[in-house]
Amino acid sequence: MNPSLVNNSSPTHPRWRKVAYGGMQPGYDDNHTDESFLEGMVMNASVVKRDMLKVMLDSVSISEYLCIVALVVLVWTCTLASTIDENSLLLIDVGLLVSGFLILLFTQEMLSLSLLFHYFLNISFFITVLYVLAPIYQTLTRSISSDSIWAVAASLLILHLFLHDYSESTVKAPGVLKNPALTSCISVNASVVASVFIASRLPSRLHVFAIMLFSLQVFLFAPLVTYCIKKYSFRLHLCFSISLMAMTLSFVYTLHRLLFVLLLSLLVFVNVVCPYWLIRIQEYKFEINGPWDEAKLCFDITD
Amino acid sequence: MGDSPPQKHRILMVSDFYYPNFGGVENHAYYLSQCLLKLGHKVVVVTHAYGNRSGVRYMTGSLKVYYVPWRPFCNQSTFPTLYGILPIIRTILIRERITVVHGHQTFSTLCHDALLHARIMGYKVVFTDHSLHGFGDVGSIHMNKVMQFTLADVSQAICVSHTSKENTVLRSGLAPEKVFVIPNAVDTAMFKPALERPGGLEIVVVVISRLVYRKGADLLVEVIPEVCRLHPNVRFIIGGDGPKRVRLEEMREKHSLFDRVELLGAVPHAQVRSVLISGHIFLTCSLTEAFCMAILEAASCGLLTVSTRVGGVPEVLPDDMIVLAEPDPGDIVQAIQKAIYMLPEIDPQVMHNRMRELYNWRDVAKRTEIVYDRASKCPNQSLLESLSRYLSCGAWAGKLFSLVMILGFLFWHLLELWQPADDIEEVPDVIFSHNCDEEMLQKS
Secondary structure (H helix, E strand, O other), X not given: OHHHHHHHOOOOOOOOOOOOOOOOOOOOOOOOOOOOOOOOOEEOOOOOOOOHHHHHHHOHHHHHHHHHHHHHHHHHHHHHOOOOXXXXXXXXXXXXXXXXXXXXXXXXXXXXXXXXXHHHHHHHHHHHHHHHHHHHHHOOOOOOOHHHHHXXXXXXXXXXXXXXXXOOOOOOOOOOOOOOOHHHHHHHHHHHHHHHHHHOOOOOHHHHHHHHHHHHHHHHHHHHHHHHXXXXXXXXXXXXXXXXXXXXXXXHHHHOHHHHHHHHHHHHHHHHHHHHHHHHHHHHOOOEEOOOOOOOOOOOOOO | OOOOOOOOOEEEEEOOOOOOOOOHHHHHHHHHHHHHHHOOOEEEEEEEOEOOEOEEEEEHHHEEEEEEOOOEEEOOEEOXXXXXXXXXXXXXXXXXXXXXXXXXXXXXXXHHHHHHHHHHOOOEEEEEEOOOOOOOOHHHHHHHHHHHHHOOOOOEEEEOOHHHHHXXXXXXXXXXXXXXXXXXXXXXXXXXXXXXXXXXXXXXEEEEOOOOHHHOHHHHHHHHHHHHHHOOOEEEEEEOXXXXXXXXXXXXXXXXXXXXXXXXXXXXXHHHHHHHOOOOEEEEOOOOOOOOHHHHHHHHOOOEEEEEOOOOHHHOOOOOOEEEEOOOHHHXXXXXXXXXXXXXXXXXXXXXXXXXXXXXXXXXXXXXXXXHHHHXXXXXXXHHHHHHHHHOXXXXXXXXXXXXXXXXXXXXXXXXXXXOHHHOOOOOOOOHHHHHHHHHHHHO
């Protein structure tokens, strides 16, 4: 009985293996497609489920900076129209400097006296050089027409807004190790050049010095200050942003109704429409990963 | 049995990558051609001119190579001209009476052009993919679209590993049944172990690869100091050149490893074996590999391999011949330690003999012959049937692809009017083996 049973059993193929060695696998063609085909494929691995409220809160940083730039443009406009004289502008500069330092002092626990002295020394040197260079800025674009100046300044500001790094600041807070990205540097340089162009249309060197100091203070250090506030307390960041938006909108309202409507629409677009749009468009994301992908290194390459 | 006698194919191999250039694709096309010739088929190779090497050359075994006077413009790839190559390809196909066109490598524009025109003229087309590509970066997205175009109407496709098959099926939209998995092989006669393994207490780890990011040179920089710290008797020999060599030199200076890490620079292919047999362990830290020829060469020389677990590498060798690690410095260090403990049980000669059984170019040629048979049995398709397949490539791309095919079709018919196929002289078959036999008979 036993030998006949053994003889009756049919020969079973060995299981197919996902290996390349050893030639053709017995019983299978080279184009055999196993049920484990594409087993290692992962779709949309990096998709993050987003919450509407969180995205809106995250976009407040963008609105905040838009308002800061709008305030700068407002001050530029008033200065060019002689509504703000150089003495008032210098007072604004000093006020900004002091309030900025105070905010840094409150939000940075590890700020020491030597670091403060270092900051003071750098700021003094910076202001001195700016004062010396003010006559050059005043006469820089004398031979260029005003229309070109306005157009170039507006273009540079738009470039600045588009390339700006809203998640961090280009001027690094103490202790941060990463280097700024190329787009971030281009953004800061665009704003500085725009400031120079605007300053070159003012009548006196003190005017030029005051407006340049104001612009550089805002463009260079406002991202740092807002970043420190955000890191210190998100609620304080929200309060500061909302009050800044309210102040900016009220100032623009007193100046020009159409610009007020434009700025309000822009803020609504950035804070409400874009987050909603992002969440809606997320469902079209299609991403494939698998064993064929290039491996990612788990450490930073320090050159 | 009733089966028809095995068919003798006349194959045209097309690629931008061929000897005198060196690489995996070049080796594959050459050895495959040689073994197909031994099986009785006729093989002709078409590639672009390499420097002064232009025109027709004959290689070993009467392998005919057309070095088309077409200049490379980027990494040995020719400029994609769409229709520029059609006249000369048509002439070669008619002269040599080709039945199957076999293209190699995704990045070969000559290959893609030739496949397109061969399909227009009604020839059977086979494509071999030698690389893995992602889906997320700009270059891969465009390359995948081109591949979808050229492979939309291909008869059969070959990949060198199962992971590569999955990748190619996803990228090109081919049906999985059309894709065969036929690996590379290694010339075991060229890669033999040393008569005596380098003795002594010293353990030598050999690395031979280009020193670039994709080959994991940054992993090497992290791994070597740690291994040297844990095992004082370990020494490294690194062959290869590239942008990351400076980092390796800095690593050597930083950790004072001048006597234990040797940098050879670029190693000519003829000297690879002598470098391999001076070591005990072969280390590769690639971040992506469809199939790693270097691992086969090292195993054929009797070395135990340590490799990152990426792409098709896990399919290449049995578990007792390779130690796999994640692409992480700590894991690679542990894998090297495991390999060091496994070393006393490894006999290089036994490993070499196993490699001769596992990988064999004659076996690769037989399996490729099966692919050619399948391609020959595919029914012929008219232009309208092909166009429907091209249209399904995408909303806009499909129409563009169809337009390219229609224009190619018209251009082909224009060539038929200008220079009919009957006027093109066919090349007579040269039978070297008979001449050799006659000479032997005369001598005896």
